[in-house]
Amino acid sequence: MKRQPLVSTIIPTYNREKYIKRAIDSVLNQTYKNIEVIIVDDNPTNAISKIVNEVQENNSRIIYIKNKNRLGFTKSLNKGIETARGKYVARLDDDDFWCNERKLEKQVEFLEDNPSYVLTSGGMIAVNEKNEECSRVLPPEADEEIRKLMLFDCLIPHSAVVFRKDVWKTLGGYNEQLDPAEAEDWDLWLRMGKIGKMYNFQEYFVVCLWDKQGKTNKYRSLKFNLLLRKKYRNEYPNFWRAYLLGWIYYLYYFIPFKRLISPVKQHLKNIFFCNQIYKKVNRNNKFL
Numbered sequence: 001m002k003r004q005p006l007v008s009t010i011i012p013t014y015n016r017e018k019y020i021k022r023a024i025d026s027v028l029n030q031t032y033k034n035i036e037v038i039i040v041d042d043n044p045t046n047a048i049s050k051i052v053n054e055v056q057e058n059n060s061r062i063i064y065i066k067n068k069n070r071l072g073f074t075k076s077l078n079k080g081i082e083t084a085r086g087k088y089v090a091r092l093d094d095d096d097f098w099c100n101e102r103k104l105e106k107q108v109e110f111l112e113d114n115p116s117y118v119l120t121s122g123g124m125i126a127v128n129e130k131n132e133e134c135s136r137v138l139p140p141e142a143d144e145e146i147r148k149l150m151l152f153d154c155l156i157p158h159s160a161v162v163f164r165k166d167v168w169k170t171l172g173g174y175n176e177q178l179d180p181a182e183a184e185d186w187d188l189w190l191r192m193g194k195i196g197k198m199y200n201f202q203e204y205f206v207v208c209l210w211d212k213q214g215k216t217n218k219y220r221s222l223k224f225n226l227l228l229r230k231k232y233r234n235e236y237p238n239f240w241r242a243y244l245l246g247w248i249y250y251l252y253y254f255i256p257f258k259r260l261i262s263p264v265k266q267h268l269k270n271i272f273f274c275n276q277i278y279k280k281v282n283r284n285n286k287f288l
Contacts, residue, residue, distance in 0.1 A: 005036040005061070007104055007162065008084030012076040013094035014042040019209070021051055026097035027090075028059060032104035035090075040080040041066045042073070074184045078173045081165065089165050091185075095209045096159040099125065103205045107162040110199065117143075118196035119163035119189065121156045122205035134210045143197040150193060151229045151242035154186035160205040161185075167195055180217075182224040190232045222250045 009027050013020055020039075027037050039062065041048045049066065056062040065083065067076065081089055088111060090104060100122075107120045123138040139155040140146050146155050171191050178184040189198070226246045233239040 003034065005034055005086045007032065007035045007088045007090055007108060008081070008086030008165070009035060009037045009090040009092055010040070010077060010080040010084065011037065011092050011094055012040045012042060012073055012080060013048055014070075014073070014076075015047070016094035017047040017051055019095040019097075020048055021055065022097050023092055023094050024052075024055055024062070026099070027092065028061070029101055030098070030104045031102050032108055035104065036061050036063055036084070036086060038063045038065065038080045038083055040076040042070050042076045073180050074174050074176050074178055077184075078176060081168060081173065084165060087165060088162050089168060090162045091158055091160075092206070093159045093208070097207055098160075098205060099207045100203060100205050103160070104162070106201060106203075110201075111162065111164070114197075114199075116197050117199055118167045118192045119156065119161055120199045120201065121161040122201035122203050124157040124160060125204050125207045126210040127207055128210050136204065138202060138204070139200045141200050141202050143199060146198050146200065147193065147236055148238060150190065150236045151232065151239055152245060154183060154189065155200070156185070156189045156198065157206060157208070158185040159208055163192065164196075167192055170195070178224075182220060183228060186225075187228060190228070190235065194235055219253060222246070222253055226250060 011020075011023055011027075016023075024037060024039070027035070037059075039048075039052055041052070041064065049064075052062065052064045056064055063083065065080065067079075071079065077091075088108060090107075092098065103122065107122075110120050111117060121139070123136065125136050126134045128134055137157065139157070140149060149155055168188075171188070174184045174188055178187060192198070226243070229239065229243050229246055233243075
């Protein structure tokens with residue numbers, strides 16, 4: 001009889017055969033072993049199937065779900081979590097990977113010891129296609145600080161999060177009317193924050209591929225983020241400051257010669273945040 005996993009890692013995938021093996025390996029290399037890895041393939045071709053099947057042959061913890069018809073990211077994500085047997089759900093995008101082998105061990109221990117917390121995440125390192133490091137994000141640690149800034153930006157890196165499945169179920173899962181350009185993760189964290197506390201480890205847990213959105217998606221994202229802030233204006237503090245910053249981002253999108261005024265934008269961001277969450281690094285630095 002198979003051991004009941006405590007953690008279910010969900011990896012939706014579509015056309016990422018270049019990266020999917022790296023993502024899976026980063027999960028299997030975790031020090032915490034009571035897990036299952038659920039891969040939801042939204043691609044009608046067999047490009048991903050061959051890679052996943054080869055890994056699956058040597059590891060019974062891999063569960064492979066291939067959608068008959070394309071569902072999209074958010075529906076695939078919910079489908080994977082519905083299948084999950086774990087008490088906790090860990091998220092990982094197919095082109096990202098965990099860079100801390102003790103990530104799950106630390107997060108599970110924290111959630112087991114702190115039942116009032118609904119989720120925990122950590123820091124993120126962004127790299128470009130050449131594996132050059134672009135930036136580092138180390139979000140606020142304590143629940144109180146996260147709440148103060150929650151309307152300013154999504155402070156829970158999606159590929160670093162672990163949350164309670166029962167809370168996800170109570171809330172009806174990710175909003176399937178939204179897609180990644182419309183911050184389906186930020187929307188869920190804002191809803192989860194109404195039920196329990198949140199915590200960010202002050203360590204870098206995940207390496208993410210930078211700038212996944214195209215220009216059309218970027219516009220949709222900025223527009224939706226304004227609506228999201230208005231939706232939760234009575235649930236979290238600092239609405240007007242966050243809403244104004246959102247408009248600055250939105251208008252900045254339409255300005256030509258953005259690089260010339262980029263330092264001004266960064267200065268405004270730091271003023272609004274009251275501390276520097278986003279740390280820029282030299283793009284010539286190779287992370288891998």
